[in-house]
Amino acid sequence: MNHFFVFLKKELLEYARTYKLLILLTVFIIFGITNPLIAKLTPDLLANFMPEGMTVTIPEPTALDSWAQFFKNTQQMGLIVLLLVFSGVLANEISKGTLINLLTKGLSRQAVIAAKYGAMLLVWSVSVGISALLTCIYTVYLFPGDPVSHLIFAVFCMWLFGAFLLAVLLAASALAKGNYGGLLLTGCIVVVLFSLNIIPGAAKYNPIALAARNMELAAGAAEPPALYPAAGITVLAVLALLGLALAVFRKKEL
Amino acid sequence: MNILEISDLHMSFGSNQVLRGLNMAVPEHAIYGFVGRNGAGKTTTMKIVLGLLKAQSGSVTVCGEKVSYGSARTNRHIGYLPDVPEFYGYMRPREYLKLCGEITGLPAAEIKSRSAELLELVGLAGVNRRISGFSRGMKQRLGIAQALLNKPRLLICDEPTSALDPIGRRQVLEILSAIRGQTTVVFSTHILSDVERICDHIAVLEQGRLALAGTLSEIQKQHRRNSFRIRFAAEEEGRAFSQLAELDRPGIELELEGRELQIVSGDDSIGGQELIDLLSAQQIAPEKFEAMEPTLEDLFTEVVK
Numbered sequence: 130m131n132h133f134f135v136f137l138k139k140e141l142l143e144y145a146r147t148y149k150l151l152i153l154l155t156v157f158i159i160f161g162i163t164n165p166l167i168a169k170l171t172p173d174l175l176a177n178f179m180p181e182g183m184t185v186t187i188p189e190p191t192a193l194d195s196w197a198q199f200f201k202n203t204q205q206m207g208l209i210v211l212l213l214v215f216s217g218v219l220a221n222e223i224s225k226g227t228l229i230n231l232l233t234k235g236l237s238r239q240a241v242i243a244a245k246y247g248a249m250l251l252v253w254s255v256s257v258g259i260s261a262l263l264t265c266i267y268t269v270y271l272f273p274g275d276p277v278s279h280l281i282f283a284v285f286c287m288w289l290f291g292a293f294l295l296a297v298l299l300a301a302s303a304l305a306k307g308n309y310g311g312l313l314l315t316g317c318i319v320v321v322l323f324s325l326n327i328i329p330g331a332a333k334y335n336p337i338a339l340a341a342r343n344m345e346l347a348a349g350a351a352e353p354p355a356l357y358p359a360a361g362i363t364v365l366a367v368l369a370l371l372g373l374a375l376a377v378f379r380k381k382e383l
Numbered sequence: 384m385n386i387l388e389i390s391d392l393h394m395s396f397g398s399n400q401v402l403r404g405l406n407m408a409v410p411e412h413a414i415y416g417f418v419g420r421n422g423a424g425k426t427t428t429m430k431i432v433l434g435l436l437k438a439q440s441g442s443v444t445v446c447g448e449k450v451s452y453g454s455a456r457t458n459r460h461i462g463y464l465p466d467v468p469e470f471y472g473y474m475r476p477r478e479y480l481k482l483c484g485e486i487t488g489l490p491a492a493e494i495k496s497r498s499a500e501l502l503e504l505v506g507l508a509g510v511n512r513r514i515s516g517f518s519r520g521m522k523q524r525l526g527i528a529q530a531l532l533n534k535p536r537l538l539i540c541d542e543p544t545s546a547l548d549p550i551g552r553r554q555v556l557e558i559l560s561a562i563r564g565q566t567t568v569v570f571s572t573h574i575l576s577d578v579e580r581i582c583d584h585i586a587v588l589e590q591g592r593l594a595l596a597g598t599l600s601e602i603q604k605q606h607r608r609n610s611f612r613i614r615f616a617a618e619e620e621g622r623a624f625s626q627l628a629e630l631d632r633p634g635i636e637l638e639l640e641g642r643e644l645q646i647v648s649g650d651d652s653i654g655g656q657e658l659i660d661l662l663s664a665q666q667i668a669p670e671k672f673e674a675m676e677p678t679l680e681d682l683f684t685e686v687v688k
Contacts (some may be wrong), residue, residue, distance in 0.1 A: 131485075131488070132486060135482065135485040135486055136486075137472070139482055142473070142474070142478075143471065143473060146473035146474075170533060198462060202475075225469050226465065226467075226469040227469045227470065227471060229435065229463070229465055229469070230463070230465070230468065230469075230483065230526075230529055231482070231483070231486055232435070233435070233455065233461065233463040234458065234483055234486045234487050234533070235455040235456075235458055235459060235486060235488070236455070236486045237455070238453070239671045251572055272418050376544070379453055382430075382435065382436050382437070383430075383435050
């Protein structure tokens with residue numbers, strides 16, 4: 130346990146000093162501030178850009194539009210930035226040989242995997258948490274009184290999907306060689322998951338649902354139990370992926 | 384007592400058989416020069432000792448404990464300095480040593496005092512910038528400091544001087560010499576002058592086995608051949624002497640270069656006294672008469688040729 134905390138501290142120092150933390154926090158803070166603003170200003174912007182004489186009825190924006198921006202930005206740009214920042218999380222250390230000194234001092238490989246995942250998860254949690262909190266504050270300010278359903282669960286689903294992607298990235302980084310091999314493998318796995326939705330009934334269990342049905346939850350069109358199977362499968366997949374990452378890393382000759 | 388014992392170690396990479404039944408014993412407090420050509424298997428051997436590589440067969444014990452692949456248990460006795468130590472460039476030397484100390488399980492106060500002591504030893508006491516700005520020599524010296532942090536009984540250095548300039552090399556060798564008697568050092572290299580300078584025990588790895596092992600004086604004794612060098616006052620004198628019938632015997636090799644004649648007698652065909660008598664009989668007073676010891680380079684060349 131001691132090794133886990135020592136290495137976790139080292140990982141967090143690395144994120145702080147190599148600007149990874151700054152990049153992620155900046156991106157997610159910008160999202161948090163701009164989500165409600167974009168929702169509020171979009172109708173006015175559209176009206177300004179319309180040709181003269183054309184009348185289009187744009188519905189009055191609501192809190193749901195603000196949260197739609199949050200989920201869209203997080204799912205698209207947010208997760209991409211997250212994966213780019215953490216690409217090569219393990220492969221980089223293996224190829225550079227920075228772990229050799231520490232492993233020969235007794236650092237367990239289990240602690241390396243656990244701390245790397247723990248640090249990424251912590252940064253992701255803080256980033257998405259701040260973004261959600263800022264979105265929430267501005268949404269309440271700009272759209273007071275608008276109802277939003279199951280918001281916490283909808284954000285939790287997005288967080289869980291991010292946690293799943295980080296586990297995929299870590300396992301892929303243990304399997305693939307080089308900095309971007311893991312990123313490429315992660316991309317391939319996401320494409321496969323999207324493809325699985327073609328199979329009837331698979332969508333219900335697919336982790337992709339956690340990042341795709343958030344607005345249904347927020348709008349009250351879906352109830353949380355509808356996403357329980359996907360959430361359960363995702364938690365199991367995270368554990369399996371961490372196990373895989375450890376098994377592969379244990380066999381790596383350094 | 385032997386601090387490191389390797390017996391019948393076999394290891395191959397694909398079809399390349401690197402170690403073919405390596406046997407090796409390192410006595411405590413020795414500075415053990417582990418010599419071999421590039422690719423001879425020195426790094427492979429060290430990584431097996433550290434549990435970073437899995438041998439196909441054979442066994443390794445450190446301080447009497449068996450080394451297992453993937454386990455770091457025996458590494459508590461070992462300090463390791465890789466050939467090109469890699470650090471986290473965003474850290475400062477003290478921060479890196481603190482990380483190493485925490486992993487080793489040293490108490491905070493000991494980490495602090497030991498770090499200060501070691502940074503002083505390696506000449507980095509006043510350096511507080513990030514490691515990314517360090518030269519190769521500074522990284523190598525920091526590598527020694529991290530390797531010695533837990534007061535290891537065995538320090539394994541993998542070619543610590545091969546990538547350094549002469550000043551960096553001298554500094555590293557001085558540091559290793561300074562810990563003589565406190566820690567056993569296994570020092571792999573192909574720079575023979577470094578071995579001659581600081582090592583008291585030598586092993587030459589060739590064809591996956593030890594071709595030579597022992598103290599330098601023992602090895603020289605074992606491989607001593609009657610070898611002499613005579614410098615004559617004039618070239619003609621040397622030529623005339625080399626053509627003497629007494630030297631035209633099987634087992635005697637003569638090599639005349641200018642005024643210098645080298646005489647090697649592999650099977651004691653001729654001794655120093657006999658040569659002096661011959662010179663005297665010919666009324667030759669040489670400028671120099673030297674009985675030569677085989678150098679490590681001679682021995683190495685002989686073993687690997």
